[in-house]
Amino acid sequence: MTRIAYFGPTGTFSEQAALAFADGHELVPAETIPLVFAAVRAGEAEFGCVPVENSVEGSVSATMDALAADAPLVAVAEVVLPVRFSVLVRPGTTDVKTVASHPHALAQVRHWLDENLPDAAVVASTSTAAAAVGVAEGRFDAAVSAPVAVHHYPLAELATDVADVRDAVTRFLLLHKPGVVPEPTGADRTSVVAVAADRPGELAGILTELALRSINVSRIESRPTKERLGEYKFYLDIDGHITQQRVGDALAALHRRCHDVRFLGSYPQAAPSVERDAADPDTSDDSYAAAAQWLAGVREGTRA
Ligand SMILES: O=C(O)C(=O)C[C@]1(C(=O)O)C=C[C@@H](O)C=C1
Structure with a gap:
């Protein structure tokens, strides 16, 4: 049976x-x-499921770092889930002195906590469900959890539908060892991480390679390389699929100009951000094929 390792324990988003x-x-x-990541790299699970980006709190740095380090894993699918929380307590709890959750979750309910549990000490836990486990075991009084957690642990709901930002969403990736790239659908996302050379205009140069080929950038994020102060790697999410000429051409250009480029996957967009085939017709695969034919002819001396 196919195994998916997920960021748990049971009851997480x-x-x-x-x-x-x-x-x-x-x-x-x-x-x-x-x-x-380790479970997928070791072959203990074929796929891995992790959060990558939240609409309120931004990127999940543990995921960003793991994507760029060690043996490569690539994203083969994404899903976007609405994020509303339940605050769970042991049945009968009236006095909440400590409230625990994953830092990303705590950041999304800061105002609610200020208004409703102003005296509770806030404690970071490894995940929203780990916080629920901690409450069940008596280590904390309340957990900010995914609504499903109440079905997994012997806890009661102190509050439901808790969110400072009503329409918050989190994007999750399904990861796999490099091998098969999902077929293009016409509304795909390609993710890469590039270590740029430290010279003037380098970031502008990278973005120009994409802009020239009519490629939309949906996210750019920098994280330290962790080797030297001031040295950064850039994570780019772009619209399009690696099998498209203009995308392949742009990534090859990035590979030429950057110290390092790692492909993080081409996969269908959960919520397409652009019209299908909205790109400039001059950057279509047909246009690339015609240009390559002309160039080959010129080199052979059969065309001018
Ligand atoms: O702890 C969980 O339930 C998770 O899946 C993690 C996570 C996150 O890292 O963003 C997922 C969605 C929510 O935004 C809060 C926490």
Whole structure:
């Protein structure tokens, strides 16, 4: 049976994302995001499911770092889930002195906590469900959890539908060892991470390579290389698929000019951000093929 390792324990948003990817597969929890990557790299699970980006709190740095380090894994699918929380307590709890959750979740309910539990000490936990486990075991009084967590742990709802930003969403990736790239659908995303050379205009140069080929950038994020102060790698999410000429051409250009480029996957967009085939017709695959034919003819001396 196909196994999906997910950022657990049971009752996380990541588990719901894993279910959305493939109901019927065996879901195996891993306690941290790096452990999800490790399970896939070691072949203990074929796929891994991790959060990558939240509309309120931004990128999940543990995922970003794990994507760029060690043996490469690539994204083969994404899913976007709405994020509203339940605040869970042991049945009968009236006095909440400590409230725990994953830092990303805490950041999304800061105002609610200020208004409703102003005296509670806020504690970071490895995941929203780990916080629920901590409450069940008596280590904290309340957990900011995914709504499904109440079905997994002997806890009661102190509040439901908690979110400072009503329409918050989190994007999750399904990861696999490099091998098969999903077929292009016409509304795909390609992710890469590039270590740029440290020279004037380099970032502008990278973006120009994309702009010249009519490629939309949906996200750019920098993280330190962790080797030297001031040295950064750039994560880019672009619209399009690696099999498209203009995307392949742009990534080859990035490979020429950057110290390092790692392909992080081409996969269907969960919520397409552009019209299908909205790109400039001068950058279509047909246009690239015609230009390559002309160039080959010129080199052979059969065309001018
Ligand atoms: O702890 C969980 O439930 C997770 O799946 C992690 C996570 C995150 O890292 O962003 C997922 C979605 C929510 O935004 C809060 C927490």
